[in-house]
Amino acid sequence: MSTNIAPAPGSSTIELALKIWRYDAETGEKELKRYEVEAPDWVTLLDVLDIIKDQQDGTLAYRKSCRMMICGSCGMRMDGAAVLACKTRMYDIAKSGHEPVISPMGNLPVLKDLVVNMDPFWGKIRSVKPWLDPGYDEVAEKERIVSQQQMNVIHKEALCIMCGCCVSECNSMESDPEFLGPAALAKGMRFVGDARDHDDVQRLNKYNEEHGIWDCTRCYFCNERCPKGVDPRDAIAKLGAESIKQGIDHDMGAKHAKWFVRSAMTTGWLREEELIPKTQGYISAIRQAKFALGLIKHGKVRPVPVPHVAERVGEARALYNLVKEQGRDGALGIVQGEHALGRIEFTEEAGARENAPEIQPGVEPPPAEG
Amino acid sequence: MALRRVAYYKGCLASLSAKELDSSTQALAPQVGLELVELQAVTCCGAGDIHEAEPDYYLHLNARILAYAEAAGCDTLLTICNVCTLNLRQANWQLKNDDALRQRVSDNLEHVGVPPYSGNVEVRHLLWEIAEGEGYELLKAAAHKGLKGLKVAPFYGCQILRPSKLLGFEDPDRPWSLERIIEACGGEAIDYPAKIKCCGFPIIAAREETALGELIQPIEQAKEAGADALVTPCPLCHLSLDAWQSKLKAATGKDFQMPILHLSQLVGVAAGLEESELKFKRHVVPVTPVLEKLEV
Numbered sequence: 001m002s003t004n005i006a007p008a009p010g011s012s013t014i015e016l017a018l019k020i021w022r023y024d025a026e027t028g029e030k031e032l033k034r035y036e037v038e039a040p041d042w043v044t045l046l047d048v049l050d051i052i053k054d055q056q057d058g059t060l061a062y063r064k065s066c067r068m069m070i071c072g073s074c075g076m077r078m079d080g081a082a083v084l085a086c087k088t089r090m091y092d093i094a095k096s097g098h099e100p101v102i103s104p105m106g107n108l109p110v111l112k113d114l115v116v117n118m119d120p121f122w123g124k125i126r127s128v129k130p131w132l133d134p135g136y137d138e139v140a141e142k143e144r145i146v147s148q149q150q151m152n153v154i155h156k157e158a159l160c161i162m163c164g165c166c167v168s169e170c171n172s173m174e175s176d177p178e179f180l181g182p183a184a185l186a187k188g189m190r191f192v193g194d195a196r197d198h199d200d201v202q203r204l205n206k207y208n209e210e211h212g213i214w215d216c217t218r219c220y221f222c223n224e225r226c227p228k229g230v231d232p233r234d235a236i237a238k239l240g241a242e243s244i245k246q247g248i249d250h251d252m253g254a255k256h257a258k259w260f261v262r263s264a265m266t267t268g269w270l271r272e273e274e275l276i277p278k279t280q281g282y283i284s285a286i287r288q289a290k291f292a293l294g295l296i297k298h299g300k301v302r303p304v305p306v307p308h309v310a311e312r313v314g315e316a317r318a319l320y321n322l323v324k325e326q327g328r329d330g331a332l333g334i335v336q337g338e339h340a341l342g343r344i345e346f347t348e349e350a351g352a353r354e355n356a357p358e359i360q361p362g363v364e365p366p367p368a369e370g
Numbered sequence: 371m372a373l374r375r376v377a378y379y380k381g382c383l384a385s386l387s388a389k390e391l392d393s394s395t396q397a398l399a400p401q402v403g404l405e406l407v408e409l410q411a412v413t414c415c416g417a418g419d420i421h422e423a424e425p426d427y428y429l430h431l432n433a434r435i436l437a438y439a440e441a442a443g444c445d446t447l448l449t450i451c452n453v454c455t456l457n458l459r460q461a462n463w464q465l466k467n468d469d470a471l472r473q474r475v476s477d478n479l480e481h482v483g484v485p486p487y488s489g490n491v492e493v494r495h496l497l498w499e500i501a502e503g504e505g506y507e508l509l510k511a512a513a514h515k516g517l518k519g520l521k522v523a524p525f526y527g528c529q530i531l532r533p534s535k536l537l538g539f540e541d542p543d544r545p546w547s548l549e550r551i552i553e554a555c556g557g558e559a560i561d562y563p564a565k566i567k568c569c570g571f572p573i574i575a576a577r578e579e580t581a582l583g584e585l586i587q588p589i590e591q592a593k594e595a596g597a598d599a600l601v602t603p604c605p606l607c608h609l610s611l612d613a614w615q616s617k618l619k620a621a622t623g624k625d626f627q628m629p630i631l632h633l634s635q636l637v638g639v640a641a642g643l644e645e646s647e648l649k650f651k652r653h654v655v656p657v658t659p660v661l662e663k664l665e666v
């Protein structure tokens with residue numbers, strides 16, 4: 001392999017420096033090493049690593065394959081944020097003079113330099129049964145047609161390339177390493193939402209177990225990091241909505257979510273003083289009593305629930321009944337918003353961009369990235 | 371100076387357990403150029419919970435809040451809670467950018483007697499209003515009492531930063547707004563890694579252990595970095611950071627005693643608001659050491 005990357009006609013070169021955390025799991029040695037590189041102005045982080053490995057230090061370890069954002073091999077952190085190295089252009093960083101720090105992804109054990117052990121990741125993916133269960137063995141004579149509309153439901157989840165970037169900064173997983181995590185749960189939704197799959201109830205039961213969907217702390221790091229627009233947190237919300245629709249609501253998290261719906265319909269506002277008992281059951285509420293007394297003392301919770309009722313709350317209840325009649329229950333209630341949400345691009349300070357090109361989930365193939 | 375009329379959505383917490391956030395915001399608003407039009411008929415935004423339990427209902431509840439803001443003749447809906455901000459902005463984005471969806475939701479609203487929503491409201495957190503532009507200039511003038519170099523650790527919380535495509539105010543990995551406000555008030559902003567992480571609130575009832583594992587990080591790091599207090603723009607972060615410190619003590623033996631301030635209280639102290647407006651007595655962890663340092 002040669003990495004004497006020549007500048008394209010008309011392009012120039014840039015000079016950049018970066019620091020890489022070098023690590024050897026066998027010796028336990030760790031060192032932040034600085035490298036300087038001259039490269040064509042169009043290079044990605046992955047190209048820069050290739051140049052370093054080829055010309056300066058052949059011992060540098062990192063993963064790559066496709067170089068075009070489809071194999072999912074090159075996840076790593078730049079300045080603490082998980083990125084695909086092959087998707088990350090270096091021009092602006094080089095021009096700013098900033099020297100980024102490159103390190104391995106988080107929440108996974110490091111093997112060497114930028115290479116992490118993906119076994120825990122694959123184990124979780126496997127545990128969500130990542131294959132279609134059509135509910136029959138014999139193939140039918142006629143093909144079964146699935147409409148585009150049906151496939152729209154899982155358009156985003158199907159884009160996952162299993163790179164692990166979403167897992168890297170998952171705050172729940174940092175605290176509970178057994179949490180199934182964003183990638184595996186998004187994969188779960190990819191099958192729960194598939195019109196051809198006939199195993200959704202078992203799947204939902206499984207994802208409702210401890211370390212499943214109700215462990216997600218809604219930090220939204222996964223949505224922020226995913227290089228493919230999968231939005232795993234939204235996939236988890238869809239699984240929650242599907243679970244509740246199917247009556248799988250034994251978990252405290254599900255009860256908590258349902259209680260919000262009741263509060264909004266009855267008083268309009270959350271009744272916090274009842275929230276803890278409703279979700280944890282009355283026995284543990286007694287265990288919580290001392291803590292609760294502390295909160296009462298400071299006016300954080302009122303001792304006797306006095307409903308604080310919003311004006312015209314009857315409207316909120318009527319809306320609920322109307323919406324239920326219209327039958328957009330479960331994941332559909334989230335999927336219906338994706339048409340609009342797919343059009344947002346982040347621009348710092350300017351807020352979301354209004355004139356971004358329109359992408360309709362599932363209606364057209366997503367535009368090529370990069 | 372003419373005040374700018376904005377619809378004021380205080381959300382559940384500021385109406386109930388975090389009344390100190392409401393009173394300090396109301397007292398501060400005119401000093402930073404805002405006239406708050408309080409919406410009486412609105413309900414809870416449903417947080418991530420109704421979004422997860424009944425997403426279509428979540429959209430309608432939020433549309434109803436936006437519709438009442440529009441009916442009040444306001445183009446801005448001011449929020450003082452991260453979670454409200456994300457929920458309302460997410461619903462608003464869907465309604466503004468999908469005519470068919472907005473039509474259906476708006477028809478439903480009218481059907482039950484709510485004004486229709488035509489998509490002309492922007493949802494903005496108080497933080498953004500005072501971190502730049504005219505609000506920032508007024509803030510600098512209002513904060514005449516200063517903070518005497520108080521060391522303040524900014525804690526953003528998740529849902530004012532991520533997902534950035536919905537919030538879009540600042541770089542979610544390198545935010546600057548709280549630091550800028552702390553400095554403008556005469557405090558010293560303390561830097562520490564967990565300032566952009568999660569406090570664990572959404573799962574504090576259902577998964578206490580996991581949540582406490584998150585909660586300890588900002589408090590411990592801020593303490594080690596020498597902070598006198600932590601400031602947050604979110605009453606849910608405030609509740610877990612303030613009220614659950616006793617649970618952290620029970621679980622880890624560490625008694626941090628870290629005072630936690632609402633954004634409006636931090637600015638309010640610098641602007642010379644009274645205790646009757648700041649209501650520090652409502653906090654679980656005493657704010658007294660901070661007040662002693664500031665000699666108020």
Ligand code: SF4
Pocket residue numbers: 070
């Ligand atoms: S996603 Fe499918 S088509 Fe694309 S590179 Fe991989 S195997 Fe080939």
Ligand code: SF4
Pocket residue numbers: 159160161162163164165166167182183186225226227228229230231232
């Ligand atoms: S959801 Fe996104 S970040 Fe996570 S593994 Fe899939 S493609 Fe990577």
Ligand code: SF4
Pocket residue numbers: 166169170171172173181182215216217218219220221222223232233236
């Ligand atoms: S939102 Fe949930 S799944 Fe996503 S990174 Fe945060 S805790 Fe993990």
Ligand code: SF4
Pocket residue numbers: 270380381382383413414415416417451452453454
């Ligand atoms: S964020 Fe929570 S507390 Fe604030 S209004 Fe929404 S549901 Fe109520």
Ligand code: FES
Pocket residue numbers: 046063064065066067068069070071072073074075084085086087
């Ligand atoms: S090398 Fe394949 S995704 Fe980057």
